[in-house]
Amino acid sequence: MIRTCQYRIYPNKKTTKILNYTIELCRQLYNAALTERKEAYRSSQISLNYYSQTKELPATKLENPELNDVYSQVLCDVVKRLDNAYNLFFNRVKSKNRMGKKAGFPRHKSRDNYNSITYPQSGFKLIHKSKSTNKGILQLSKIGDIKTIISREITDGDIKTCTVKRNKIGQWYVDLTVEFPDIVNKPIEDIKEEEIIGVDVGINKLAVLTNGVEVKEIENPKLISKYEKGIKTLQTLLSKSKKHSCNRAKIRKKLAKKQLKLANTLKDSLHKASNEIVKSGNIIVIEDLNVEGMVQNHNLAKSISDGSWNKLMDMCDYKAENAGKYTQFVDPRDTSQLCSRCGAAVKKDLSIRIHNCNNCGLTIDRDLNAALNIRERYMRLAWNSVKMPVDAPTTAYSIEQVGAMKQEDTSS
Numbered sequence: 001m002i003r004t005c006q007y008r009i010y011p012n013k014k015t016t017k018i019l020n021y022t023i024e025l026c027r028q029l030y031n032a033a034l035t036e037r038k039e040a041y042r043s044s045q046i047s048l049n050y051y052s053q054t055k056e057l058p059a060t061k062l063e064n065p066e067l068n069d070v071y072s073q074v075l076c077d078v079v080k081r082l083d084n085a086y087n088l089f090f091n092r093v094k095s096k097n098r099m100g101k102k103a104g105f106p107r108h109k110s111r112d113n114y115n116s117i118t119y120p121q122s123g124f125k126l127i128h129k130s131k132s133t134n135k136g137i138l139q140l141s142k143i144g145d146i147k148t149i150i151s152r153e154i155t156d157g158d159i160k161t162c163t164v165k166r167n168k169i170g171q172w173y174v175d176l177t178v179e180f181p182d183i184v185n186k187p188i189e190d191i192k193e194e195e196i197i198g199v200d201v202g203i204n205k206l207a208v209l210t211n212g213v214e215v216k217e218i219e220n221p222k223l224i225s226k227y228e229k230g231i232k233t234l235q236t237l238l239s240k241s242k243k244h245s246c247n248r249a250k251i252r253k254k255l256a257k258k259q260l261k262l263a264n265t266l267k268d269s270l271h272k273a274s275n276e277i278v279k280s281g282n283i284i285v286i287e288d289l290n291v292e293g294m295v296q297n298h299n300l301a302k303s304i305s306d307g308s309w310n311k312l313m314d315m316c317d318y319k320a321e322n323a324g325k326y327t328q329f330v331d332p333r334d335t336s337q338l339c340s341r342c343g344a345a346v347k348k349d350l351s352i353r354i355h356n357c358n359n360c361g362l363t364i365d366r367d368l369n370a371a372l373n374i375r376e377r378y379m380r381l382a383w384n385s386v387k388m389p390v391d392a393p394t395t396a397y398s399i400e401q402v403g404a405m406k407q408e409d410t411s412s
């Protein structure tokens with residue numbers, strides 16, 4: 001499957017100049033190649049094509065040495081564009097009668113309507129500086145390095161072509177065509193129980209996931225709490241510092257730096273967590289936290305984790321889609337309070353880390369209990385109508401087994 005990823009790029013003055021110069025040379029080549037085709041046909045009824053015209057490129061370069069400033073495959077692509085324009089024209093001629101439209105012959109391009117160059121195969125490289133930021137560099141042969149904002153990283157695709165273009169107001173973009181491995185979505189009704197993963201995201205642990213049999217915990221990176229403490233201290237210092245003082249400016253700078261570090265660390269950990277989550281199953285069940293009552297929060301740690309939850313859900317969602325898997329969202333209400341085995345309400349505040357049910361005697365980690373509830377909530381909703389026989393138990397997995405595994409985990 002081929003898809004196009006577009007990123008904004010920020011060439012500096014020098015590279016902007018080179019880009020504009022390159023596009024202009026390409027436009028001139030396009031127009032010259034068009035003239036050549038027309039002439040060849042008029043004078044001797046010869047139809048030139050892509051192959052005959054690219055074969056002439058070395059000779060054209062000798063006559064026009066400035067073309068050596070352009071990467072040679074980019075020049076080939078110019079000839080290809082003309083060839084495509086001819087093919088479109090011939091197709092239109094063929095379908096003219098049906099469409100009732102006049103077929104327009106390929107025309108010379110003015111500066112206003114020639115705005116891009118394409119590297120059809122090589123000569124370009126996209127470098128993602130660090131997975132935790134969206135900063136990247138696009139390296140273009142014969143042009144230079146260009147700052148790029150990688151808004152969504154290309155994880156398992158092969159970049160095939162690279163087109164750099166400018167818009168009417170002088171902004172620059174790169175279009176990368178990316179070939180992703182063909183994914184055949186497993187029909188949802190063919191997915192087995194153990195491929196359904198319940199995910200509980202939280203403050204103490206970033207995520208706890210379970211397929212009903214196994215448990216996986218993803219820890220919050222330790223650095224996060226360190227940065228959070230630092231930020232709190234600096235915020236207090238800032239509020240106590242004198243307005244417009246030198247010291248205040250210094251603190252503010254330090255604070256901004258720390259906040260950026262925290263954001264980067266968080267993003268990095270969310271990428272790792274979402275990769276891990278999507279890897280572990282075919283249906284990923286997460287709480288739908290975009291519900292009322294979870295919006296504004298003035299507590300720093302809490303607001304960070306709220307933001308992270310949304311990001312983590314987003315990442316799981318698109319990564320699952322890219323991998324041909326499914327993300328399912330369920331109602332988050334009371335997933336931590338109800339017993340995952342018997343359904344009894346077991347009230348507990350955030351400080352209580354163990355779920356201990358007086359009704360059925362289940363004692364497991366609180367987040368695991370929530371993850372099991374989340375998983376089962378989906379199974380009840382979807383499987384009852386899709387797959388499960390009417391009389392089948394709603395918990396098809398052995399909860400004792402999960403509990404036992406959990407205890408082994410903590411003791412080791």
Ligand SMILES: [Zn+2]
Nearest residue numbers: 339342357360
């Ligand atoms: Zn219970």
